[in-house]
Amino acid sequence: MPALNYHHLRYFQVVAHEGHLTRAAEQLNIAQSALSSQIRRLEERLGQSLFERRGRALHLTEAGRIALDHADTIFATGDELLATLQQRTGERQALRVGALATLSRNFQLRFLRPLLGRSDVEVVLRSGSAAELYDALMGLQLDVVLTNDPPRADALRPFHVHRIDEQPVGLIGTPDHVVDGLSLAERLSTAPLLLPARSVGLRTRVDALLASLGVAPQIAAEVDDMAMMRLLAREGVGLAIIPPIVVRDELDSGQLIEADRLTTLTETFHAVTIERRYPNPLLSLLIDAPKRSGHD
Amino acid sequence: MPALNYHHLRYFQVVAHEGHLTRAAEQLNIAQSALSSQIRRLEERLGQSLFERRGRALHLTEAGRIALDHADTIFATGDELLATLQQRTGERQALRVGALATLSRNFQLRFLRPLLGRSDVEVVLRSGSAAELYDALMGLQLDVVLTNDPPRADALRPFHVHRIDEQPVGLIGTPDHVVDGLSLAERLSTAPLLLPARSVGLRTRVDALLASLGVAPQIAAEVDDMAMMRLLAREGVGLAIIPPIVVRDELDSGQLIEADRLTTLTETFHAVTIERRYPNPLLSLLIDAPKRSGHD
DNA sequence: GCATAATATTCGTTAAAGGCGAACGTTTGG
């Protein structure tokens, strides 16, 4: 009995995911006739059909499902091998970091600080949406994703979530917005507010706070991008509910003032990685103890 | 950039484990020159050496270690795929059971009872030493191993241990050995005893019991094979310390008598499996809730 | 220290596997 042919298995994997010989053949840059015969050989080797030919469509059989599951593991492991060895090649080490585009730049800077001085390390920083970044993480194009909105891990997305930092949240604005002698509830009801957008985890807790104080807020803007929030606060558009770290420079220079500290609210920052056999060694300098999140 | 060649990777795996091209070539039934060139191509594809050529010996480089780790996972997954599909082939299902040669036959029978009536199921029963059986389990030649001495699981042996049954232990012998009106301590000190061998987990607890009673036992035999223990008890060699299930027939017929029940002792029986993506479905009929044992 | 056995590497040749494209068969949808 010949050994399992992994070449065939690879073709099978693509066909199974695409659902069509034709599309799979395009993706693999070979003729579909070649695919057809190679898939057939795999079926012969395994002694059972992997696809049910229903008309011109291909449907996985139960055996096909089993085979695909194993194939996915096999080729994911192979890709991980390539990525791991890739990263080791060359003298200069690289760490590829993805950051949510809406995340505070100062926080990103703090996270990366231990590596920034080093001439032997290259930091590749890419920002994007959560979906983009997690896809890139799964595809091993990124080593870590920074976010203030930790994902749920599950079997398909076996993420590790590391809590990096927790920042208090304050009510911050230009000096002319920050009138003396007002209570928190008075400030929140009288001044126009810059709130985190509803897509941000913090927003839920802000709403809860406003409700508990019986405040009907006057919302000037809802923003998910912290850099934009900073600009709007500097422009004096309103009082922003943000962690002071976001506008640290402006606070230092007196351009902005923290009117109140919202002690019941905090913003947490997380670094998200995936299970790697040989994780990027640079990560250990930035993240302490890897804690597993989610189920098995 | 061409994709990773799994054919090359397979060769590499064997060479890395054997440590020699020559031996690997024998195992693979190909010329060593072929191996040499294929390994070289893999190294070229990966862009780094996998072996350090120290004289005529091959030593894994760090990259080689990484590659071997991944290769082991990959081919273990492939083997599992083959084994899983193998088992599904044909109408008759088969369950391959390994049992410690020294284990009570009645217990084995009880465990397998749900399958024994079924004409559509074939039970393959193989007995052997613990080492043999666990190797076969790891190599996917067995679906489950029955034992009264559960193994420790670790990263290299990711076993699941299922507690199947717990049997009380009694003091059992022929009627002429079972004199009326004696205390347990008196029986244990006066009659010759048949004890489980020191290799059996139960023995430690038997010794503890004897010590706590202040008994200096008169040991007739130490036996690890329950079938042999049964024969010796029937021969009237002495009082046996065994679970009654081992000699159930003889107890029913009056050929043997249970003189005392050792309430502080029990023998537990376990079914050991390994993590499988698609476990043999017959197992679910025999084992309730799979519980993970040992560490990760 | 030198011969020898054991091992890895190189190279030219041969065998096997993979791939191509055209022709054919089948299903689906207008």
Place this chain on the structure above:
DNA sequence: CCAAACGTTCGCCTTTAACGAATATTATGC
């Protein structure tokens, strides 16, 4: 009922793998 979209089959060609002999290297015994 025809055309478009697929999957399958088949003969031919290309690429890859394997072989075996020659070569190089290094431990080991005498």
